[in-house]
Amino acid sequence: MSFIIRPVRHDDLSQLVDLAKQFNLLNLPGDKKVIGDKIDRSEHSFAGKMEKNQAEYLFVVEDMEERAVVGSSLVIAKHGSEEVPHSFFKIFKRDHFSEDLGIGFIHQVLRFQLDFDGPTEIGGLLVDKAYRRRPEKLGKQISLSRFLYMGLYPEKFESRVLCELTPPLTDEGRSEFWEALGRRFTGLPYQEADLLSQSHKEFIESLFPQNDIYLALLDAKARLVLGRVGEATKPAQHLLESIGFTYLDEVDPFDGGPHYGANTADILPIKHGRRLKVAEFKDPSYKEQGLIATTGDEFMVSLGSADIRGGEVSIAPKVRQLLGVETGDEVFISPFNYNKGI
Known part of the structure; x- marks a missing residue:
């Protein structure tokens, strides 16, 4: 069979919606209007008509024999600006020692941070379930191909690339980390807060604690998933590690999922x-x-x-x-x- 990776086009809309409905990605939901808007944005981005902090590049893999869109991947040119900052928890270590007792502890703490000059972000990786485990490794193809575009046009992207990986969630799709922390400060259920954050960031900055949060004070279930990668996301993690991405000691403020990153010029498909x-x-x-x-x-x-x-x-x-x-x-x-x- 023959496959091509290319920029998305408007006549891909119905097939891409059907593909997205197989999954539940926030940055590529199975919603016709949302995906239609993303296709518009992508076409303008490829044409050079979008500012960097607005540009998104959506790629698809097409089965040329079936004329079917069977996969996708996304590049957000800049994730984090003065208008819409990138938010995350940085993990630090703090030493505590008692001379009276002669004992000490090294505690991990979470520190809420905002990035107003953020990196390029990759996401939106989907492969039709009927095309999984094929010898062509379509997930790997669609994931790596976007870096070739970045290698050809480095001026369109930032000097750093970020990927936010999905952590383990409960069978109901709930985040134990959010239940232990975020819900207590916002009063919102996880899915609603994560969806709201796609378009509104103010509530995060206003309601999240600005002081260090000691992990020892969090529920054991929340500590267990912090910085971990869910089973379904492990192949993506291993692929990223193989081309130069490393864990940044940063996690998503909603679900505690790990952030991986690399210098753009050092990513192997580009290098x-x-x-x-x-x-x-x-x-x-x-x-x-x-x-x-x-x-x-x-x-x-x-x-x-x-x-x-x-x-x-x-x-x-x-x-x-x-x-x-x-x-x-x-x-x-x-x-x-x-x-x-x-």
Whole structure:
């Protein structure tokens, strides 16, 4: 089967809504109006018509044989500004020692913080349940492909990239961390507060405690999930770690989910990406597998085999046809697999 990763288009709306309804992501809900607005924003962002702090780039993976949208991923160019700051809890350690008793404790504390000049954020990663566990690794493809776009157009993004990972939730979708902390200061149930925070941030800053919160005072269930990743999110965590993301000792103020981050230039698909000229070799040997992106007006990515020689590349015919590239065109190629220590 053949797959292409590309920017979302308006005629993807109904398929993308159906896809989003399989899941329950706050930044990509199964709501026709919300997704329609996101497609509008994405199209304007790709066209260079949005300010950085308003820009969002929505990518989809299309099954070219079925003409079906079967996955998505999102990049928010800047998460955290003077108008809408990025909020989080930073985890610090504080030492306490008693000379009288001769004993001491190292306590972890949460400190509420706001970032008015925030990083780029990635999210919105979905793959149709019918396409999970396929040999093409579509989740990995759609996740990594957005970094190729960032590598091609670094000026559109920040020097840091953030990913907020989902922690373990109860079977009812409740957050033990929110029940132990956030609900006591806002009076709101978790789902309502998290949804409200997508458009209104003032209540967080006004109602959350500004002083350090000692974790030892929280319910044991809340401490157990703090900074942890839910089972369904662990593959995404491992993929991020393999390309250079690390835990930032920061957590989401609503559910205690961990924040992972990296310097944009150090993310491996960007760091190891290369601009190459498409060429015809006499006896090509397609031994290198990578993500291959077009660099013209229409951004597209496909996973394929290539023969790289110096600054030139010969691409396997099927992928070349999928991407519509010709001899002399420039492409951006990045490895698909990363070994530790690369």
